[in-house]
Amino acid sequence: MQNIDLLKLVDQGGCSAKLSAEGLAQALAGLPKIVHPNLLVDIETHDDGGVYKLTDDYALIQTTDFFPPVCSGAYDFGQVAAANALSDVYAMGGEVLTAMNLMLFPEDQPLELLAEILRGGHDKVAEAGGVMMGGHTITDAIPKYGLAVTGFVHPDKIITNSHARPGDVLILTKPLGTGIIISAWKNQLVHEDIYRQAVESMKQLNRAGAAIMQQMLVRTATDITGFGLAGHALKMAQASKVSMRFHAKQLPLLDEVLHLIEMGVIPGAAFRNKEFADSQCHFDASIDYNHKMLFFDAQTSGGLLMCVAAEKANAAVKALHRDGYPHAIIIGEVIDKQSHALIIE
Amino acid sequence: MQIIDVKGKACPMPLIETKRALSEAASGEPLHILLDNATSARNVATFLKDNDVEFEQTSTGNEIEIRINANGKSLAEVDEKTWCAPENNNGSYVVLMAKDRIGEGSAELGEALAGAMINTLKVMEPLPQKIIFMNSGVHLVTNGSRVISDLKALQNKGVDMLVCGTCLDYFGKIDALAVGRISNMLDILQAMKDAGKVLNF
The missing domain is CATH 3.30.110.40 (TusA-like domain)
Known part of the structure; x- marks a missing residue:
């Protein structure tokens, strides 16, 4: 097969694909609020997916996500996009049941490329224990891929973003910096080893993390994706009516990330996330600009940010290290609501 | 450039x-x-x-x-400032000249001191962010002042000069302004409020 770099097919602007959280919130504000006795989690709290109760001990989680290429290889991209879409099920404490492909593909590109992307997606769904049911493909100038996913969870075990309690400890399971590294890779500013490290991190499922959350009776978590650590933490803090304190020096990072920010590799999405969340963040004067922008870096298929009861926190970190998340670490704690939702020290 | x-x-x-x-x-x-x-x-x-x-x-x-x-x-x-400075006091300062001389007593001595002070400001590390001229202090920035060239040198190094417009008007010297920019009470107060320190002469 021809060796095509998917990143070369992406819009030259390169300033990433997600609408700003602020714009989206405004646009959604006009929609009618959906109320239904079986709807357990709706869009009201900006959670990761919706949850619909079928019976007293069985609820469906439904979610979808798709985006343009975030890495060069087609098989890698398929896996990353699928892991990212499946992640919303895990962030809600569920298991994957079924998935369907969502594919937009350029007419003038070889179909082998499409097949490789789909193979990546299928392999990830299989790894997640899910069943791929089919999908839909249309043409578009820039390829885009993702999944619509159905998962299940016991209604008493749903993990949302709205029950964080002061005293809970915040644990992040994957290192930050995928947005910065992919941006650097596109511009040939980073070694392939570092790029591979970012791709491997994005490909990793949050499945084992979700299992550990259920063992530790965690009820509040989210996954860190396009709105960055600050954006997703902010949604969680607001939905839970609490504030969160972060220790900037504890943030787990992919190699080279701070060096790249120092060079000026700050993707447009980070500035957009900053615009959205900055007014709710209080940064201690000791935090330098590079660490600040790290909080706003958009992640693809990032880790879980979980609120864990303080007495279980160390056990949770240990279990995460054991189950394939060597970077998992305590990065802060939930505190009573303050004038700022996020306090970074 | x-x-x-x-x-x-x-x-x-x-x-x-x-x-x-x-x-x-x-x-x-x-x-x-x-x-x-x-x-x-x-x-x-x-x-x-x-x-x-x-x-x-x-x-x-x-x-x-x-x-x-x-x-x-x-x-x-900039980096040094964000790294090391405690909040609200980043080592910045502004100089307020509310007279055309320094101190009371001999006018001749007072004017010489003002000239020496402005001359010395040029070698201060860091330079002041702003110099504010009010009341008879505006004589220092109008034609005939002996410190124009020193002030221009400071201005070229990035020091912002705020000159009280009401004061220039009072002395009939609006058209004689040789260095700095005409400002108002609001901007002057804001500049003093935002400064880490105000050196008041």
Whole structure:
């Protein structure tokens, strides 16, 4: 097969694909609020997916996500996009049941490329224990891929973003910096080893993390994706009516990330996330600009940010290290609501 | 002056090249950044604003120009400030000249001291952010003052000079302003409030 770099097919602007959280919130504000006795989690709290109760001990989680290429290889991209879409099920404490492909593909590109992307997606769904049911493909100038996913969870075990309690400890399971590294890779500013490290991190499922959350009776978590650590933490803090304190020096990072920010590799999405969340963040004067922008870096298929009861926190970190998340670490704690939702020290 | 032409370059190359130029440029050297992508321009502008680098932005057609002036602080100073400074007191200071001399007593001595002080300001590290001239202090910035050349040298190094417009008007010297810019009570109060310290003469 021809060796095509998917990143070369992406819009030259390169300033990433997600609408700003602020714009989206405004646009959604006009929609009618959906109320239904079986709807357990709706869009009201900006959670990761919706949850619909079928019976007293069985609820469906439904979610979808798709985006343009975030890495060069087609098989890698398929896996990353699928892991990212499946992640919303895990962030809600569920298991994957079924998935369907969502594919937009350029007419003038070889179909082998499409097949490789789909193979990546299928392999990830299989790894997640899910069943791929089919999908839909249309043409578009820039390829885009993702999944619509159905998962299940016991209604008493749903993990949302709205029950964080002061005293809970915040644990992040994957290192930050995928947005910065992919941006650097596109511009040939980073070694392939570092790029591979970012791709491997994005490909990793949050499945084992979700299992550990259920063992530790965690009820509040989210996954860190396009709105960055600050954006997703902010949604969680607001939905839970609490504030969160972060220790900037504890943030787990992919190699080279701070060096790249120092060079000026700050993707447009980070500035957009900053615009959205900055007014709710209080940064201690000791935090330098590079660490600040790290909080706003958009992640693809990032880790879980979980609120864990303080007495279980160390056990949770240990279990995460054991189950394939060597970077998992305590990065802060939930505190009573303050004038700022996020306090970074 | 350096021109950084990043037209046609994908995000975040414009920012990377701006940052590189800022850290390599001699302190005070003006930089002109040429862009043709509104998002990139907004990101570069946000970065400069976040780091307290002063700039002006203009656009003609598709081309956007961001000018970092001679009085823009170098990034090295900026970094030092954000790293080391306690909040609200970043080592910055402004000088207030509310008289055309220093101290009471002999007018001759007072004027000589004012001249010596302004001359010495030029070698202070760091320089004041602003010098504010009020009441008879405005005589220092109008034609006939003996410190015009020293003040112009300070202005060229990026020191902002705020001159009380009401005072110039009172002395009939609006047209005789030789250095600095006419300002008002609101801006003057704001400048003094925002300063880490005010040196009051």
